Amino acid sequence: xxxxxxxxxxxxxxxxxxxxxxxxxxxxxxxxxxxxxxxxxxxxxxxxxxxxxxxxxxxxxxxxxxxxxxxxxxxxxxxxxxxxxxxxxxxxxxxxxxxxxxxxxxxxxxxxxxxxxxxxxxxxxxxxxxxxxxxxxxxxxxxxxxxxxxxxxxxxxxxxxxxxxxxxxxxxxxxxxxxxxxxxxxxxxxxxxxxxxxxxxxxxxxxxxxx
Amino acid sequence: xxxxxxxxxxxxxxxxxxxxxxxxxxxxxxxxxxxxxxxxxxxxxxxxxxxxxxxxxxxxxxxxxxxxxxxxxxxxxxxxxxxxxxxxxxxxxxxxxxxxxxxxxxxxxxxxxxxxxxxxxxxxxxxxxxxxxxxxxxxxxxxxxxxxxxxxxxxxxxxxxxxxxxxxxxxxxxxxxxxxxxxxxxxxxxxxxxxxxxxxxxxxxxxxxxx
DNA sequence: CGGTGGATTGAGCTCAATCAAGCAGCGTGG
DNA sequence: CCACGCTGCTTGATTGAGCTCAATCCACCG
Numbered sequence: 197x198x199x200x201x202x203x204x205x206x207x208x209x210x211x212x213x214x215x216x217x218x219x220x221x222x223x224x225x226x227x228x229x230x231x232x233x234x235x236x237x238x239x240x241x242x243x244x245x246x247x248x249x250x251x252x253x254x255x256x257x258x259x260x261x262x263x264x265x266x267x268x269x270x271x272x273x274x275x276x277x278x279x280x281x282x283x284x285x286x287x288x289x290x291x292x293x294x295x296x297x298x299x300x301x302x303x304x305x306x307x308x309x310x311x312x313x314x315x316x317x318x319x320x321x322x323x324x325x326x327x328x329x330x331x332x333x334x335x336x337x338x339x340x341x342x343x344x345x346x347x348x349x350x351x352x353x354x355x356x357x358x359x360x361x362x363x364x365x366x367x368x369x370x371x372x373x374x375x376x377x378x379x380x381x382x383x384x385x386x387x388x389x390x391x392x393x394x395x396x397x398x399x400x401x402x403x404x405x406x407x
Numbered sequence: 408x409x410x411x412x413x414x415x416x417x418x419x420x421x422x423x424x425x426x427x428x429x430x431x432x433x434x435x436x437x438x439x440x441x442x443x444x445x446x447x448x449x450x451x452x453x454x455x456x457x458x459x460x461x462x463x464x465x466x467x468x469x470x471x472x473x474x475x476x477x478x479x480x481x482x483x484x485x486x487x488x489x490x491x492x493x494x495x496x497x498x499x500x501x502x503x504x505x506x507x508x509x510x511x512x513x514x515x516x517x518x519x520x521x522x523x524x525x526x527x528x529x530x531x532x533x534x535x536x537x538x539x540x541x542x543x544x545x546x547x548x549x550x551x552x553x554x555x556x557x558x559x560x561x562x563x564x565x566x567x568x569x570x571x572x573x574x575x576x577x578x579x580x581x582x583x584x585x586x587x588x589x590x591x592x593x594x595x596x597x598x599x600x601x602x603x604x605x606x607x608x609x610x611x612x613x614x615x616x617x618x
Numbered sequence: 619c620g621g622t623g624g625a626t627t628g629a630g631c632t633c634a635a636t637c638a639a640g641c642a643g644c645g646t647g648g
Numbered sequence: 649c650c651a652c653g654c655t656g657c658t659t660g661a662t663t664g665a666g667c668t669c670a671a672t673c674c675a676c677c678g
Contacts, residue, residue: 234521238612239529244521260510265518299471299510306517307476309524310445310455316527317571318450321666352625360528362667367626383624383675401449532634563657573635578658594643594656 200283204276212254212268212276219257219264220281225249228274229349232266233357243357244309246271246348248336256302258284259295271349316360319401324359325369326398329379333388342380343389351384373397411494415487423465423479423487430468430475432489436460439485440560443477444568454568455520457482457559459547467513469495470506482560527571530612535570536580537609540590544599553591554600562595584608 204223206212212223215235230247244266247253257264258281279287288294315324329346338347352370353363370381378394380387388394415434417423423434426446441458455477458464468475469492490498499505526535540557549558563581564574581592589605591598599605608614 234525236525236529238610239525242525242528244524256514260514262511262514265521300473302513302517303467303471303473306513306520309517309520310476313455313520313524313527314445314447314450314453316524317453317568318447357528363625364627364668365666367624368666371626381625399449562655574656575636575658576634578656579634582658592657 200287201277201279204274204278206270206274206276208270208272210270212270212274213264215265215267216263219254219260219262221278222252222255222258222284223268223276223278224252226275226277228276229271230274231269231271231354233269234266241357242360243354246332246335246350246354248348252301256298256305259288259298321359321361321365322369323398323400325355325361325366326394328355328358329386329388330391330394330398333391337388343387344391345385345387349384350386411498412488412490415485415489417481417485417487419481419483421481423481423485424475426476426478427474430465430471430473431492433463433466433469433495434479434487434489435463437486437488439487440482441485442480442482442565444480445477452568453571454565457543457546457561457565459559463512467509467516470499470509531614532570532572532576533580533614534609534611536566536572536577537605539566539569540597540599541602541605541609544602548599554598555602556596556598560595561597 204212204221206228212230213219213221225247227249229249230253231243232245232247232253233241233243235241245253247268253268254264258279261281315327319327332346332348332350333344336347337344339345352366355361355366356363359366370379370386373379373394374381378388378390378397380389415423415432417439423441424430424432436458438460441464442454443456443458443464444452444454446452456464458479464479465475469490472492526538530538543557543559543561544555547558548555550556563577566572566577566581567574570577581590581597584590584605585592589599589601589608591600
């Protein structure tokens with residue numbers, strides 16, 4: 197199976213694929229970072245997912261044979277293993293559990309998206325940002341002496357596009373949290389210092405009470 | 408296959424299943440109407456989908472064998488065909504295309520949800536309500552002399568829960584549209600009179616220009 | 619050292635939530 | 649058949665969260 201893969205290399209700002217293109221290839225990221233975004237006609241884009249090394253992307257579309265629903269843009273220089281359609285079908289035939297797996301993954305993503313939908317519809321910007329940080333920490337957190345560093349290139353506007361807010365709102369809220377010692381900000385970096393307090397914020401409708 | 412189904416009957420306000428329960432049964436609605444909602448801890452609920460007769464629900468969960476992600480509540484008195492786990496597995500083994508079908512359906516729903524997520528994150532309340540009405544018209548529209556009637560029990564607060572707004576906002580916007588002849592409102596009813604204008608509203612960021 | 623792109627912060631404004639009242643259609647029971 | 653009550657709908661007034669614009673600031677890189 198590995199023999200049938202080839203290596204895809206993509207420069208920052210370039211794309212693995214665009215939304216609505218036929219889903220012909222599935223990837224596993226080896227190195228770099230990818231943003232998976234959704235563009236609306238006219239509308240601002242939305243950031244659905246950040247892909248870190250060792251994660252797959254484009255897999256569900258390629259296996260099911262539907263167009264890619266999202267655009268995959270390289271944030272940094274990227275290397276990824278790529279399997280094309282024939283390799284996929286033969287692999288899936290050889291190992292039916294692969295399809296089963298893809299299904300499980302798809303279902304999990306679906307539920308996550310529903311959860312985010314609910315958050316967006318019912319919760320405050322503060323809560324959504326907190327939740328997003330926690331999710332990212334879970335995905336790409338790296339503990340060190342200072343706390344839990346989110347090991348991604350993560351700008352304020354990335355966070356804005358993930359939470360359905362503006363870059364300014366994100367900045368304000370992060371600064372406020374830094375002042376209260378919940379975390380430490382850097383250029384395209386966030387270091388969480390008090391995970392439990394952040395969790396509380398994520399669940400608390402009224403923010404002002406716990407300052 | 409039909410032999411292995413049984414009939415499920417549910418009274419208004421009662422439930423077919425609750426979210427997070429194991430997905431043991433799949434249904435096809437014969438008569439009535441169902442709301443599929445997502446409840447957050449603490450948060451207000453969100454209406455993800457309305458099920459009309461002849462549509463399936465709970466199918467993906469039951470086939471894949473994961474917990475239901477949503478709660479299915481009967482709006483009116485409902486009758487549905489129900490298949491339990493053993494019947495499903497044997498049917499799927501006999502007709503593998505069934506699984507294929509379920510997958511296609513799931514993928515389509517996934518894309519729809521992503522689209523709605525983007526709308527919620529980037530568009531105005533007005534646009535979202537317009538889009539939702541169009542989607543519902545597509546799902547359950549019935550043309551008559553007056554226009555296109557959405558053939559569902561559809562309260563203002565249902566629309567609010569679908570669009571991530573408040574019942575008041577929905578009421579105001581629908582009234583405004585009625586004043587301009589786009590549609591006609593009724594108690595838990597909406598009749599669309601000018602589909603093309605509504606489509607324009609759905610796509611137009613600045614509403615005021617086309618009054 | 620200047621330039622470039624990200625981040626911060628203030629001021630003003632707007633959209634939509636909330637609160638509060640009252641209205642209207644519909645079903646029920648006297 | 650009417651009165652009542654229930655539930656859904658409307659509408660006004662007010663408020664506030666978060667958007668937008670604009671002006672810096674800061675870190676990193678050539």
